[in-house]
Amino acid sequence: MFGSLRSRLIALLLMLGGMAVGVGWLMILLLRQSESAQLGQATVEAEQACQAIASSYRFYSNGWSGPTAGLADPTLQRSLAGVASVALLRYRGMAGGLWQEQAGILADASPFTLTAAERQHLADLSAATLAEARSLSDSFSADGATVLVAACPLSGPIPDLAAWTLTRLTFAEGSGQRQLKLGLGLLLLAMLAATLLLGRLTWQWSRHVARVERDLGASASHDLPTLALTGERELDQVLTALNQAGQRLAQARSEAQRLTTQVHASERLAVLGRVAAGVAHEIRNPLAAMRLKAENALVGDSGRQQRALDAILLQVTRLDSLLRRLLDLTQPLQLQPTTVELPAFCREVLAGHEDQAVQRGIHLTARVAVEQGYFDRDALGRALDNLLLNALQAAPAASEIRLDASRRGDWLVLAVEDAGQGPPAELRAQLFEPFVTGRPEGTGLGLALVRETARAHGGEARLIEPSVPTRFEILLPCQPC
Structure with missing residues (x-):
C-alpha cells in the first residue's frame, strides 16, 4: 500500500x-x-x-x-x-x-x-x-x-x-473510576510519547535519506562518493556497505581502464602490423613489375623501352593512388558541411558509375525519401563511390544496384544495396579495417575510408546482417555537426 x-x-x-x-x-x-x-x-x-x-x-x-x-x-x-x-x-x-x-x-x-x-x-x-x-x-x-x-x-x-x-x-x-481514569491517562501519555518518538524518528530518517540522496546526486564523477555516517545503526550498515561497494567499483573501474588501455594498445599494434603488411604487399608487386620492365628495357629496342616506360608509369600511378588513400586514412578529414539537395546529389553519384554499370548490364536506381541533408558533399561522394564500386564488383550481371536515402529517427541513412553474396563471413568482423578485403586485386582501403568519413561527420558505417540483398549503410546526424 x-x-x-x-x-x-x-x-x-x-x-x-x-x-x-x-x-x-x-x-x-x-x-x-x-x-x-x-x-x-x-x-x-x-x-x-x-x-x-x-x-x-x-x-x-x-x-x-x-x-x-x-x-x-x-x-x-x-x-x-x-x-x-x-x-x-x-x-x-x-x-x-x-x-x-x-x-x-x-x-x-x-x-x-x-x-x-x-x-x-x-x-x-x-x-x-x-x-x-x-x-x-x-x-x-x-x-x-x-x-x-x-x-x-x-x-x-x-x-x-x-x-x-x-x-x-x-x-x-x-x-474504580479513579483506577480507570488513571489507566486511560497513562495509556494516553504512552501514546503521546510514542507519537512524539515516532515523529522524531520519521523526521531524522527523512533528513538522513535526503542528505544521502543529495550527496549521491551531487557527485560529478562516475564513481560512488564516500557517504558520511548518520548515527543510525541500521542506516549506517547500508551506507557502509554502499561505501565498500563504491570502493570496489572504483577499483574495478581502474582495473578495467588499465585493461582497456592495454587492449587498445594491442589493437593499435595489430592494426599497425596489418597496415605494414598490407603496404608491403601492395608496394612489392608494383616494384617487382617495374624492376622487370626496367630490366627488359635495358636490353630491348626503343619500342620495347617505350612499352616498359608506359608500364612503369602505370605502376607509379597505382602506387601514388595507394599512398593518397593511406594519407586519407591517417590524416583527419577537414570537413566543410553544407546543406545538400539529396535527389540531385544521388543522381550525380550514380552518374559517375553509369558506364561501368552499362558494360555489365547492371541497372542503377535511387530511392530518395529525404529532400535535404547536411554533410561534406565531396567527402560523402567519395564514400558512396567506394560503396558503389564494391557493389559493381560483387553484383551479378543484369541485376540492380540501388542507392537509398531515408530518415530513421534523428539519423540520415544513405545505403547501397546489391544482389551479390556479400563479403565472406570470416571477414565481416574486421570488414572496415584497412587492407581487409576478399578480392585478390583489392586494396582493402575503400570501406576503411567509408567508415572514417562517417565518423568524421559524427555518424557510423555498417553492414546490415543478415540482409538480402547486401546492404551497406552510412548513418549521419540529421542536425549539423
Whole structure:
C-alpha cells in the first residue's frame, strides 16, 4: 500500500495520533458520564429528601389547625425547622426547609449558609412547583461547584407551602473510576510519547535519506562518493556497505581502464602490423613489375623501352593512388558541411558509375525519401563511390544496384544495396579495417575510408546482417555537426 519507509512511518504516526485523540475523547466522555451519573444520583436523593420533609410535615400538621401568631412567629419557624431537620437526618450534607409564597423561606435546616444565588434559585423553583402542583428539580453552577435544588408542594393548614432541598456537588470519584481514569491517562501519555518518538524518528530518517540522496546526486564523477555516517545503526550498515561497494567499483573501474588501455594498445599494434603488411604487399608487386620492365628495357629496342616506360608509369600511378588513400586514412578529414539537395546529389553519384554499370548490364536506381541533408558533399561522394564500386564488383550481371536515402529517427541513412553474396563471413568482423578485403586485386582501403568519413561527420558505417540483398549503410546526424 505504501511505497517507502518514510510513508510507512508517517502512516504509523497518523495512526498513533488518531488513537491518542480517541483515548483523550474517551476520557472526556467517561468524565462526563461520571458527572452525569453523580448528578442523577444526587437528584434522586434530593427529591427523596424533599418527600421525606413532606412526610414529616404531614405528620406534624395532622390535627393541627394552623398558626395562630402568623407566619413570622419565631416559635413556628423553629418548629418547622425541626420538622425539616428530622426528615434530613438520613441525608448527610443535604440542606432543606420550607418555603411559603408570601413569607419566602419559612424554615431552614441547612448545615451551611445559603448564598444569595442559591436563595434566588430556591425561591424560583418553589414558586414553579406550587404553580405546576408537582415536584421539580434543577441544577446550576456557582463558584466552580454544581448546586442541585429540589422542591415539592405541601398540603396542610399553611397555604402555598412547599418543601425544598439543596445540595452542593463536588463530583467525588469512586476508586474504580479513579483506577480507570488513571489507566486511560497513562495509556494516553504512552501514546503521546510514542507519537512524539515516532515523529522524531520519521523526521531524522527523512533528513538522513535526503542528505544521502543529495550527496549521491551531487557527485560529478562516475564513481560512488564516500557517504558520511548518520548515527543510525541500521542506516549506517547500508551506507557502509554502499561505501565498500563504491570502493570496489572504483577499483574495478581502474582495473578495467588499465585493461582497456592495454587492449587498445594491442589493437593499435595489430592494426599497425596489418597496415605494414598490407603496404608491403601492395608496394612489392608494383616494384617487382617495374624492376622487370626496367630490366627488359635495358636490353630491348626503343619500342620495347617505350612499352616498359608506359608500364612503369602505370605502376607509379597505382602506387601514388595507394599512398593518397593511406594519407586519407591517417590524416583527419577537414570537413566543410553544407546543406545538400539529396535527389540531385544521388543522381550525380550514380552518374559517375553509369558506364561501368552499362558494360555489365547492371541497372542503377535511387530511392530518395529525404529532400535535404547536411554533410561534406565531396567527402560523402567519395564514400558512396567506394560503396558503389564494391557493389559493381560483387553484383551479378543484369541485376540492380540501388542507392537509398531515408530518415530513421534523428539519423540520415544513405545505403547501397546489391544482389551479390556479400563479403565472406570470416571477414565481416574486421570488414572496415584497412587492407581487409576478399578480392585478390583489392586494396582493402575503400570501406576503411567509408567508415572514417562517417565518423568524421559524427555518424557510423555498417553492414546490415543478415540482409538480402547486401546492404551497406552510412548513418549521419540529421542536425549539423
